[in-house]
Amino acid sequence: MNRNLSKIAVPIGVVGILMLLIVPTPAPILDVLIIVNIVLALVILLTTMFVKKPLDFSVFPSLLLVATLFRLGLNVASTRLVLGDGYAGQVIQAFGHVAVGGSIIIGSVVFLILVVIQFVVVTKGAERVAEVGARFTLDAMPGKQMAIDADLNAGLITDVEARKRRAEVSAEADFYGAMDGASKFVKGDAIAGIIIIIINVIGGIAIGMLQRGMEIGDAVNTYTLLTIGDGLVTQIPALLMAVSTGMIVTRSNAEEDMGTTASKQLGQSRTALLIAGGAAIVMGFIPGMPIIPFILVGAFLIIMAQRIRSAEAKAGRDADATERLENAPRPETTEDIIDGMRVHALEILLAPDLVDIVSGASDDLLARVKALRKKIAMDMGFVVPPVRTRDNLELPPSTYSLRIAGVEVGRGIAPPGKILALGDFLDGLPGELTVEPVFGLAGKWVPSEMRHAAEMTGAIVIDRVSVVVTHLSAVITDNAARLLSREDVRVLTDSVKAVNPSAVDELTPSPLSLSELQRVLQGLLSEKVPINDLARIYEALSLRAKVSVDPEGLIEAARQALGPALSAQYLDEGTLRVIMIDPVLEQSLVEGLRPTEFGSQILIDADRIESVIGSLKAAMAASESQGFSAVLVCAPALRPALRRLVSAQVNGIPVLSYHEATVSNIQIETVGVVRRDDALTS
Structure with a gap:
């Protein structure tokens, strides 16, 4: 019932205002409506003081228009009574005789003062503030939208929160635009009040003298006092509404209401x-x-x-007591010892002078690491463990260390106040020469204020946080297999089961256990094969497991199912550039295959291995000299063993089987052939 009443209250009120303009209103009813008008203006003013931010009172522009129309309707109704009956109710009578002591001069002066305050001071200022606020809000809107998108892409907020913040930005722009227009109503209301007073005085004197035969003095005294009373009962609420307008447009977003904020700040x-x-x-x-x-x-x-x-003294004592309590030594428990013993999957250790990059801002190390974890999850198909970041007094100044399971796997420097410039013309820049830790590029740490000068030399400029995050990304990618725990495999398997239960039910716990699944997925990640398409991988494994549960065969079955995705990583404008193996050499390598507990191995003499590796290196060098990156292709049975043979010696060149390379819609270009005698045919 209350909800329905609230829905129709405003429409009914607007219809009532329309009736005020048309139908004569009895004096007692007009008294009630005038009191409602004054109280409504007071409630609106007090509400603007207690809201914490302007958007909490977003209905104010529309409410201002309705209140202005209500006031003008009262003006018309009171004018009809004043000019028609010479009496407009007790409220106007009281304001005309009691509030100003029955003096026309005092009443006129008071009314003019109220008009000047409202029109010249409050309304003019509120109009200007609303105009500037609307302009600044609209100008800042694209930047706010970009900031929301950046936070969303960095993983700092969810899609739901991003939509909510975008809606707030849009609502704020709409609100200040509406306030810019609503302030014109306040200005127009003040002008209308003056004109109505003049019309009522002139009309009242004319009616009193011409229709009622009153002396000019009596007519002036009667109608002027009533008109002044009418003006006061409408101008006072109008002034309150004008102040409310100025109050709402000058409020900034705060955590507390105006009174509390003002008391604290004063x-x-x-x-x-x-x-x-x-x-x-x-x-x-x-x-x-x-x-x-x-x-x-x-x-x-x-x-x-x-x-x-x-x-202040009490607050200081409380703060000291809290600090002493926090810093007080507490007895070491078994849980503390166990926590200290725990080995974290991923750690970033920072020298004491590098802790400034962990500031908690949206662009600091922690935020960038969070975004990196999300990106790797999307690219590789597994969730990177949380990265523990802490300082380490044992590290040299400006040094950071990356650890996996407590073992250092990478180290670099990121000097405070410096940026890394990578390029060929850095001799003219001051700074310390260095080698970029991921790609091995020569660079120089230059002062941050030299960024523009470094960019003018054509150098690529990288900030300290980007250096650390890029190094961490390379470490995670290279060690993805070590980071995939059995618990991760269980979580991933449960997620697949939720959408494709048949793929999981046919695979685990029989014929493959979670540990065997972990080994297969680790084998894929060790070759930088994404495991996003787990449903397809599990389907291929379930078919292969019916024949054999040999890990190498399972991995190859999964790779074959992912063939198009594997070759797509190495395409250059739709072309896959490959290095082939001479058929005679390939046949001899296949004949040298021997199964071992660590997978198949190629057992040939050292001279032949050296010859093959040398020929492969020459083929790669020739390809790189032409600006191409190539992959090595071979027979499916040979691929696992050949990959083990060349990965440690030829900078991890990708090795694909013929099945993985020969997929539809791919052009294959042979850029080299590996031969036994080091010859290279291109």
Whole structure:
């Protein structure tokens, strides 16, 4: 019932306002409506003081228009009664006789003062603030939208929160645009009030003299007082609405209401209150000044300053007690020892002078690491363990260390106040020469203020956080197999089962256990094969497991199922550039295959291995000299063993089987052939 009443209250009110403009209103009803108008304006003003941010009162522009229309309707109704009956109810009568003492001059002066305050001071200022606020809000809107998108892409907020923040930005722009227009209503209302008063005075005197035969003095006294009373009962609510407009457009977003915020901020300086209190007391002793009011005000300010001092001292004691309690040594428990023993999967250790890059801001190391974990999850198909970041006093200055399971796997430097410039023309720049830790590029750590100068030389400029995050990304990619735990495999398997239960039910716990699945997935990750398409991988494994559960065969079955995705990683404009193996050499390598507990191995003499590796290196060098990156292709049975043979010696060249390389819609270009005698045919 209440909800339905709230829905129709405003439409009914607008219809009532329309009736005020058309139908004569009895004086008692007009008294009630005038009181409602005054109270409504007061409620709106108080509401603007207690809201924490302007958007909490987003209905204000529309409410301002309705209130203005209501006031104009009351003006029409009261004018009809004043000119028609010479009486417009007790409220207007009281304002005309009691509020201004029945004096036309006093009433006129009071009314003019109210008009000047509203029109010249409040309305003009509110209009300008609303105009500037709308302009600044609209100008800042693209930047706010970009900031939201950046936070979303970095993983700092969810899609739901991003939509909510975008809606708030849009609502804020709409609100200030509406306020810019609504302020014109306030200005127009003030002008209308003056015109209505003039019309009522002239019309009242004319009616009194011409229709009612009143003397000019009696007509002026009667109708002018009623008109002034009518003007006061409408201008006072209009002034309150004008102040409300200025209040709402000058409010900034805060955590507390205006009164609480003003009290805190006015009382934040004890010295200011003491000086003001002393100045007030001194001014009281100026000859002719009333000393008692000045002394009372000054004493009040000094007392408030002393109370602030006591509050500050108490807050300081509480802070000291809290700090002592936090820093107090506590007995070491078994849980503390166990926590200290725990080995974290991933760690970033920072020298003490590097802790400034962990600031908690949206672009600091922690935020970038969070975004990196999300990116790797999307690219590789597994969730990177949380990265523990802490300082280490044992590290040299400006040094960071990357650890996996407590073992250091990477180290680099990121000097404070420096940026890394990578390029060929850095000799003219001051700084320390270095080697970029991921790609091995020569660079120089130059002062941050030299960024523009470094960019002018054509150098690539990288900030310290990007250096650390790029190094961490390479370490995670190279060690993805070590980071994939059995618990991760269980979580991934459960997620597949939720959408494709048949693929999981046919595979685990029989014929493959979680540990065997972990080994297969680790084998794929060790060759940088994404495991995003787990459903397809599990389907291929379930078919292969019916024949054999040999890990190498399972991995190859999974790779064959992912063939198009594997070759797509190495395409260059739709072309896959490959290095082939001479058929005679390939046949001899296949004949040398022997199964071992660590997988198949190629057992040939060292000279032949050296010859093959040398020929492969020459083929790769020739390809790179032409600006191409190539992959090595071979027979499916040979691929696992050949990959083990060349991965450690030829900088990890990708090795694909013929099945993986020969997929539809791919052009294959042979850029080299590996031969036994080191010859290279291109």
